[in-house]
Amino acid sequence: MAVRDPEAKRQQLLDAGLAEFAAYGIAGARIDRIAKLAGCSAGLVYTYFGSKDELFEAVFEAILRRTLAGIPITPDDLPGYAGRLFDSHETHPEVVRLITWHQLERAGSGPPLRAVTEAARAKVDAINAAQRDGIVSDRFRPAQIVALVLSLSAMWSSPGPETCAVTDRAFRRATVVEAVRRLVEP
Amino acid sequence: MAVRDPEAKRQQLLDAGLAEFAAYGIAGARIDRIAKLAGCSAGLVYTYFGSKDELFEAVFEAILRRTLAGIPITPDDLPGYAGRLFDSHETHPEVVRLITWHQLERAGSGPPLRAVTEAARAKVDAINAAQRDGIVSDRFRPAQIVALVLSLSAMWSSPGPETCAVTDRAFRRATVVEAVRRLVEP
Numbered sequence: 322m323a324v325r326d327p328e329a330k331r332q333q334l335l336d337a338g339l340a341e342f343a344a345y346g347i348a349g350a351r352i353d354r355i356a357k358l359a360g361c362s363a364g365l366v367y368t369y370f371g372s373k374d375e376l377f378e379a380v381f382e383a384i385l386r387r388t389l390a391g392i393p394i395t396p397d398d399l400p401g402y403a404g405r406l407f408d409s410h411e412t413h414p415e416v417v418r419l420i421t422w423h424q425l426e427r428a429g430s431g432p433p434l435r436a437v438t439e440a441a442r443a444k445v446d447a448i449n450a451a452q453r454d455g456i457v458s459d460r461f462r463p464a465q466i467v468a469l470v471l472s473l474s475a476m477w478s479s480p481g482p483e484t485c486a487v488t489d490r491a492f493r494r495a496t497v498v499e500a501v502r503r504l505v506e507p
Numbered sequence: 508m509a510v511r512d513p514e515a516k517r518q519q520l521l522d523a524g525l526a527e528f529a530a531y532g533i534a535g536a537r538i539d540r541i542a543k544l545a546g547c548s549a550g551l552v553y554t555y556f557g558s559k560d561e562l563f564e565a566v567f568e569a570i571l572r573r574t575l576a577g578i579p580i581t582p583d584d585l586p587g588y589a590g591r592l593f594d595s596h597e598t599h600p601e602v603v604r605l606i607t608w609h610q611l612e613r614a615g616s617g618p619p620l621r622a623v624t625e626a627a628r629a630k631v632d633a634i635n636a637a638q639r640d641g642i643v644s645d646r647f648r649p650a651q652i653v654a655l656v657l658s659l660s661a662m663w664s665s666p667g668p669e670t671c672a673v674t675d676r677a678f679r680r681a682t683v684v685e686a687v688r689r690l691v692e693p
Contacts, residue, residue, distance in 0.1 A: 346611065349534050418611060421665075425532065425607055428666035441672060460689070464673050465682045472662035476654060479607075480614035486627060487650050496651045503646070503690055 324365070331369055333359040338380040343415035346422040347377050381423055382434055384416050389440045396451035399470055400502040406474035407497045411490060417478045441467065458507045469504055473497050510551070517555055519545040524566040529601035532608040533563050567609055568620055570602055575626045582637035585656055586688040592660035593683045597676060603664045627653065644693045655690055659683050 324330045337358035341350045352373055356363040370376040392409055395402045410417050432438075448463040461469065477484050477493045487493055510516045523544035527536045538559055542549040556562040578595055581588045596603050618624075634649040647655065663670050663679045673679055 345534075346532065348531075421607060421611055424666055425604060425611070445672070461682065461685070465678075468662060468670055468673065468682065469659075469686055472658060472665075473655075476658035479658075480610055484654055486631070487654065492651075496647065496654065499647070500655055500690055504686055 324361075330359070330361065330365070334361070334366060334369055334376070335380050335383050338376050339384065339415060339419060342377055342380060342422060343418040347374070347426045350377070352376075377423075381419065382436060384419060385434065385437055385440075388416065389436070394444050394447050396447040397456050399448075399457065399466070399505045400498045403470050403474040403501040404494055404498045406471070407477070407494050410475055410478045411493075414478070417475065455507055457505050461504065466505060470501055473500050510547075516545070516547065516551070520547070520552060520555055520562070521566050521569050524562050525570065525601060525605060528563055528566060528608060529604040533560070533612045536563070538562075563609075567605065568622060570605060571620065571623055571626075574602065575622070580630050580633050582633040583642050585634075585643065585652070585691045586684045589656050589660040589687040590680055590684045592657070593663070593680050596661055596664045597679075600664070603661065641693055643691050647690065652691060656687055659686050 334355065337355045338350075340358060341355045345351070350373060352363050352366050355376070356366050359366075366376065370379055388409065392402070392405050444467045445463040448457055448466050451457040452459045452463065457466065474497055476497060477487070487496075520541065523541045524536075526544060527541045531537070536559060538549050538552050541562070542552050545552075552562065556565055574595065578588070578591050630653045631649040634643055634652050637643040638645045638649065643652065660683055662683060663673070673682075
């Protein structure tokens with residue numbers, strides 16, 4: 322059976338893969354469930370992506386590119402940037418889960434994706450420039466600030482007794498934004 | 508075959524369980540590997556713990572109790588407290604992995620462990636008192652400070668391009684300690 326719109330089918334498979342990998346991780350994901358969700362045969366998944374691992378990588382890279390493009394860093398407003406990252410984590414818990422599974426099941430195996438390392442370097446450069454312009458405090462080095470901002474934006478994404486105690490979304494967001502402001506204000 | 512020292516065998520099984528769950532998660536862990544590592548039969552694991560899920564819970568609770576007892580909160584020195592938590596994460600990556608698997612595979616299923624919620628409440632109370640005494644800034648509420656300190660202490664534990672760029676342990680630790688200092692100093 323020929324696929325009428327290969328690009329649309331590819332996107333359907335990426336979406337189905339995101340749902341499956343977010344729920345079960347890489348080892349636990351099943352190609353037959355992904356195929357069923359995308360309304361096609363398991364064989365087609367292999368035709369498109371080669372293997373479960375390669376499908377995971379395609380899903381992971383698509384998600385990262387979407388996030389990087391959708392939420393560009395604003396070095397003159399790092400608290401706002403952290404707030405927008407927080408919003409994205411709240412709206413897309415499946416993305417947070419995907420990244421966490423990747424950390425557990427893939428971290429340290431092979432070099433990080435080039436799109437990701439390039440984006441990380443661009444962030445450091447942007448903060449470096451903002452420090453030279455006096456917009457961002459130089460109390461921390463650029464690599465520290467990048468790590469602090471990204472960590473704080475995700476601080477409520479790990480369910481735990483400390484985070485469960487605070488359920489109000491606006492209050493969670495204010496914690497992130499105010500903490501980043503306090504850390505980076507000149 | 509009778510077990511000569513049941514308490515020692517129980518501890519061996521908890522240690523083996525920690526290694527297995529940290530590596531493979533709950534769904535991926537195998538009782539036969541745990542039994543082999545502890546030098547006993549799979550049957551004995553079930554005799555002691557009932558099921559894989561119950562063994563996981565026992566391992567998880569033992570780890571939490573050990574961490575809570577080993578690193579008590581010091582509300583008059585929250586940067587130091589964050590630094591000691593950071594040291595613990597660096598020394599015991601298997602514990603960080605165990606907690607992360609728990610978040611992915613168990614979060615939201617059932618109430619959190621009582622030992623954990625009690626410890627979280629004790630932290631909030633301690634910070635509340637420190638704020639009344641003027642030792643800790645009241646710019647954030649106690650629940651916010653608890654979440655900030657715990658998040659920052661673990662900020663380097665998630666492998667990613669932002670964290671991989673900083674490999675020096677002393678520099679990582681200083682980031683945590685200085686960020687907490689900046690956030691909580693009166």
